[in-house]
Amino acid sequence: MNSNFIELLKPLLENEGVIQPGSNWHKLAGGRSNFVWQVGDKVCKLFKSNRASDLFPNNPNNEYYALKFLEGSLIAPKVVYFNKLSIGFVLVYNFIDGFVCEKPVEEIAKTLSRLHAIPPKNVLKNKRDSSSKSLLSQCSKLLIGASLDNLSLPSDPNIENSSDLSIIHCDPVPGNAILLRDEAVLIDWQCCAIGDGSEDIACALSPAMQYLYGKGDLNIEVQQRFLKAYSLKKNIERYHLLGHIYHFRIAAYCFWRAKHGENDYGEAFLKEKQYLDAKYN
DSSP: OHHHHHHHHHHHHHHTTSSOTTOOEEEOSOOSSEEEEEETTEEEEEEOTTOOOSSSOOOHHHHHHHHHHTTTSSSSOOEEEEEEETTEEEEEEEOOOSEEOSSOOHHHHHHHHHHHTSOOTTOSSOBOOOOHHHHHHHHHHHTTTOOOTTOOOOOOOOOOOOSSOEEEOSOOOGGGEEEETTEEEEOOOTTOEEEOHHHHHHHHTOHHHHHHHSSSOOOHHHHHHHHHHOOOHHHHHHHHHHHHHHHHHHHHHHHHHHHTTOTHHHHHHHHHHHHHHHHHO
């Protein structure tokens, strides 16, 4: 399947002058949601149309808008090509020649701080509601028909949606952060939205996401260093208020994915549930 797509994409991108003729195509690690290749000094992403979910949408237009908006910021790579083809949306951006993060390191926290401090200017149409009522409603939908021992929906603390919104990445896991000198450049922006920065903090500090997209287990020292490096106090406060619901939602999401046959999400669910039990119960 990969080779068939390459055969279709290669002449088109070469004729457009996007990639150098004769460049080798190397499938990149990760790629759960889309097909991704390194082609010389570029990355080519072909979006899959069937990999979206409410929590992690797979929106090529939002990724393109975010990359264009953040151009020159060292928060995201520079986009060089975007188009809708018969086989799907194709996005090409400059390859970041660094190291893929293994844990939620301080550099990711600092990059998220810079991202969340930028006025979003309505660059994205979709906005996420971080009120406790909305978050719990999302959890309930993910757990419809489930019978889970010792996993009951948290009570509603009646916390309103944040009025201080920014662009949020929505998937800032270690595998989506590239260390380049003393910076962490974030990739894979297909889930991004206008929303509450505390949501990114929760995703970055999720044991389930660490299991799926990092290396090794999280520990309290890594989490504390991350929170210390993150500079926007208001979002830290929101995370402390909503963290138990954010992490419950991630556990519910992993359970939902496991129920649909993705076995590694079953182990990820257990990681998140153990964290919930240890920290919040």
